[in-house]
Amino acid sequence: MKAFLILEDGTVYEGTSIGVEGSVVSEIVFNTSMTGYLEVLTDPSYAGQAVAMTYPLIGNYGITPDMESGRAWAKGYIVKELSETPSNFRCEGTVQEFLKEQGISGIAGVDTRALTKRLREKGTMNGMITTDSDFVLDEILSEIREYEVGDVVSEVTCDRRHILEGAGCRVALLDLGEKKSIQESLQKRGCEVEVFPAGTSAEEILGSCPDGIMLSNGPGNPESCRTIIREIKRIYESGIPVFAICLGHQLMALANGARTYKLKYGHRGGNHPVRDLGSGRVYISSQNHGYAVDADTLDESVAEETFVNVNDGTNEGFSYLGKNIFTVQFHPEASPGPQDTGFLFDRFIDMMKGA
Numbered sequence: 001m002k003a004f005l006i007l008e009d010g011t012v013y014e015g016t017s018i019g020v021e022g023s024v025v026s027e028i029v030f031n032t033s034m035t036g037y038l039e040v041l042t043d044p045s046y047a048g049q050a051v052a053m054t055y056p057l058i059g060n061y062g063i064t065p066d067m068e069s070g071r072a073w074a075k076g077y078i079v080k081e082l083s084e085t086p087s088n089f090r091c092e093g094t095v096q097e098f099l100k101e102q103g104i105s106g107i108a109g110v111d112t113r114a115l116t117k118r119l120r121e122k123g124t125m126n127g128m129i130t131t132d133s134d135f136v137l138d139e140i141l142s143e144i145r146e147y148e149v150g151d152v153v154s155e156v157t158c159d160r161r162h163i164l165e166g167a168g169c170r171v172a173l174l175d176l177g178e179k180k181s182i183q184e185s186l187q188k189r190g191c192e193v194e195v196f197p198a199g200t201s202a203e204e205i206l207g208s209c210p211d212g213i214m215l216s217n218g219p220g221n222p223e224s225c226r227t228i229i230r231e232i233k234r235i236y237e238s239g240i241p242v243f244a245i246c247l248g249h250q251l252m253a254l255a256n257g258a259r260t261y262k263l264k265y266g267h268r269g270g271n272h273p274v275r276d277l278g279s280g281r282v283y284i285s286s287q288n289h290g291y292a293v294d295a296d297t298l299d300e301s302v303a304e305e306t307f308v309n310v311n312d313g314t315n316e317g318f319s320y321l322g323k324n325i326f327t328v329q330f331h332p333e334a335s336p337g338p339q340d341t342g343f344l345f346d347r348f349i350d351m352m353k354g355a
Contacts, residue, residue: 001131003107005078008126008144010137011118015109018082019099023130025147026050026075029290030116032269035061036336037095041074041104042067044156044177045246045288047219048149050076050129051268054116059095062086068179068335072098073156073219076129077106078115105129123264124290152219153177153228153247157198166192169352172210174198176228176247177218181335185345186214199227202234212241212324212352215248217331222250222260222291229255241324243348249327250293253318258298263314266290270337273310274317274330282310285330286337292329293318324351 003017007028030052031040037058040051051074060083077099086094099106107129119125126147128140156177164183168190173183176198186193196205198218205213213235225247233255235242244252250260267287274285295305295315307317307328317328326348332341 002133003129003131004133004135005107005110005115006128006130006135006137006140006144007118008141009122010141012137013107013110013115015107017131018079018096018106018108019077019104021131022105023128023132024050024076024105025126025128025144027147027149028052028078028119028125028127029266029268030054030112030119031288032271033336034270036066036270038063038066038098039068039336041072041077041098042069043179043288044069044073045217045219046074047152047156047177049074050078050127052078052110052112052115054112056080056112057083059083060086061088062091063093063095063098064088064090065092066335068181072102072104074104077104078110078112078129079106079108080110080112082108105131119265124266149220151224153198153225156219158195159197161194161196161200164193164195166190168192169211169349170194170209171212171214171352172196172205172208173214173216174200174205174248176216176251178216179331179333179335181333182214182216182245185333185342189345189349191349200231202231202238205235206238206240210240212243212348214348215242215244215252215327217246217248217288219247221262222247222254225251236320236323236325239323241348241351243344243351244325244327245331245333246289246329249317249329250291252320252325252327253293253298253303256298256302256320259294260291261294262291263289267309270334272330274307275310277306277308283340284338285332285341286334287330289329
């Protein structure tokens, strides 16, 4: 069946329908990872978005046991070519079967190079994936342009507090849309992880007497999380060790008076270089974010910048002065992506132990 990708600027791409039939409106973003398509589909940070994969062949190793959450969160999927005959000893099915099971609409046969260039030149846009070949462009463009991702943190967070057993440090993990690999990175280091829904008060989290607090990644505009920001400010004032990733990094900065802004087309992929300003060393990182912290708006007496993006100079990390708190914009848990910065979890463990 034919399918169409319609951007808010009126550009139309024609291809073949994958996943479920129908129409879906979302924000259109692109990811440059060569592998890890299942982790991308199941990363809660993609809630409200359709993902275009720049790598031209997707699905060649099928569906494997590598999901980052219990379900897929991307609203749509855009690929150049979708493999129908995957081959891998861990393969449990095809991407096409997975998209249908998860109720995701997608399109194959799109010139993803041309699409990516358009998004880089004009910036992230809203769009519609549809199998309705009788669409009237002028009638649907207003619907596409009016779409907003909205409050997606409340949609992706867990519904109840729960504990993942461990014999080491006790970590309270605030689930803003966390990837399973964050839990696993902590558990691999012996931590007991207690997961809290995003709306949990600082009083309740601190009342669990953790050795440290982890603020996870998550979707959406960080400035819309006003209630969460107030609670994070109380966590900051408590003096407890904190490690924050991605959205958690942005919310900690907002809690201390900084501002965030939307990037033209975001950073999404497993090949983004970041420079450690302390050592000068460059690490290759996994990233997935459409917003960044304006480092110039965070008081120098509150925090110092620790990492920057080599490609565009945007902020990638802070260390908070006089506090046992550090935050990063990238994903040290990787999955998908390089594991260059996994040592940051060890740094967090050392901090909780008083090193």
